[in-house]
Amino acid sequence: MMAHCSTSSSLNPSNLFSHPTFRTKTLSIPRLCSLSSIRIPQSHCATNRSSLRRLPVVAGAVAVDSQASYTDEKEGKKLLLEVKDLTAVITESQQKILNGVNLTVYEGEVHAIMGKNGSGKSTFSKVLVGHPDYEVTGGTAIFKGQDLLEMDPEERSLSGIFMSFQSPVAIPGVSNADFLNMAYNARQRKLGLPELGPIEFFSHVYSKLDQVNMKMDFLNRNVNEGFSGGERKRNEILQLAVLGADLAILDEIDSGLDVDALQDVARAVNGLLTPNNSVLMITHYQRLLDFIKPAYIHIMENGRIVKTGDISLASFLEKEGYKGITAA
Template sequence: MHIYNPLAWFLHRGEKQEHTTPIVIFYFPTKNKVMPLSLPLHSPLPTTFSFLSLSSLPSINLRHHHHRYLTTARATVIQSDTTQQHPLLQVNDLKAKIVENGVEILHGVNLTVNQGEVHAIMGKNGSGKSTFAKVLVGHPDYEVTGGSVVFKGENLLDMEPEERSLAGLFMSFQSPVAIPGVSNDEFLVMAYNARRRKLGLPELGPLECFSYLMEKLQLVNMKPDFLNRNVNEGFSGGERKRNEILQLAVLGADLAILDEIDSGLDVDALRDVANAVNQLLTPKNSLLMITHYRRLLDLLNPTHVHVMDKGRIARTGDISLVAVIEDDGYETVSALS
């Protein structure tokens, strides 16, 4: 049985104890609810636990007889030293429809992202920007009907959502959900150490983890007591966006997709987020951001700016294209392609 959802958190209290009752928390986007499910097990818990970060879009395979959860972690949580092929992401004639009603939203998207590049996608509401991002991470509400996507030399469309995450794809969504009862430090430590286990690295101890998290908190300009708060519970919109960037800082990514990370941010918060993202960029990773506003682009200085219209990328340029958009509007810019 497969359960598709963007959030599943597996809590445990003693990974080698017998007769332990773990809790799985599922987030259902259609109901906008986070629901806990107590699942008693009558065998030792597995040594590797599955979890999802707030904005992942995984499918979780529940094997009732073995009580195992396939690994479902968010984006590339720690960057690999493996040499990557160019381009990092190659999208050719990508088409996709909404599963529920069969309406096609993407009508042939073409995009190439190389290592070290910063791409911005702009466009009016309903042009397909967020849909494109969700299709890349494998959101179950959408079905690919044509085209191809190659990520780091591999067919991305053949991967399950959790495999895309582990391959190095990170996405920050517009409305991160809250997880009552789960503190930020517990969440981040479990996520980070789980990825280290996947890479064959030893887990960090409590003191090492604390030092590492303090470093990342400074990067995002957040106070240490933030770690004691439950994930996104009672957070303002700006705090939730900062928390997304904190997760990116802690977990890492080869390609980070930020969907309107600037919405709801005041001037100071936007500057903090942009500064953190700039410090996370290296010649080996890349950024794909979706935005409506020039203010974020001025801070992140994209190498490429794309205008999306009617489910396709209608025009591509550099940062100077933003001025043309402001003067002439999206429809005029799209018509000139």
């Protein structure tokens, strides 16, 4: 039986992302979805929701009818995410980092973004989830018919966006079981569905452990505390399995994994795919694409997507490198 969480009364989702626990050198991106339910006292926070800044959109940006966009379909699938001419700068330095990103994702699709270091891949994912280190300066991003750029990070999470960490942070004093239970119930409240108590939630989460090859004692351990790199990545996908998401953004989920751990993670992700949800993967290596097959591969360079193709594009990269893409 899982212990009832003793911290739930003192956690505040709107201020979690600025808490010192999460502002480390190894991690500066909010855990969306799974952190949306945790509350931290206001006095512990360095910033607040006003930190999530968006600069005025430049003149001439395309106006989007959000409701019309979500009704767009391709082969019977609804348009899930539509990004047009998205530009952004680093908040502190005002350095331009995204230079007009365009991307369209329909339900049931798997997309992969590849590119050299510094090309803007991870920045793009962070902008999508509302990281305060970046300011949007132009363009639009529509998710399920809603203006994504006008939502706070926790709103984006509860609307159905999940993002995995490159380097998942440890959270001392919070067990996996309590962490997942609180996050799951926050999502249930958003959807108007019944919440689960600790005992009922245990039954729900137990079936998910096999999907990521994790043992039951992981639930009693503090979140990522003392976990190996492979265990942390498995834990990220466990969170995705428990919480569900319309769009899962996997930012280098393959980094630091041996072949066995990569297969476990990939098998779990494949098991979560349905005709109604989508995955956006960011990776440097073809080996992830050997296990999770994307329908589309996008090459990013200088803050823009410069080429889009099918799985054969990854094979071309292996042979020719990014110079071959640029030359083409």
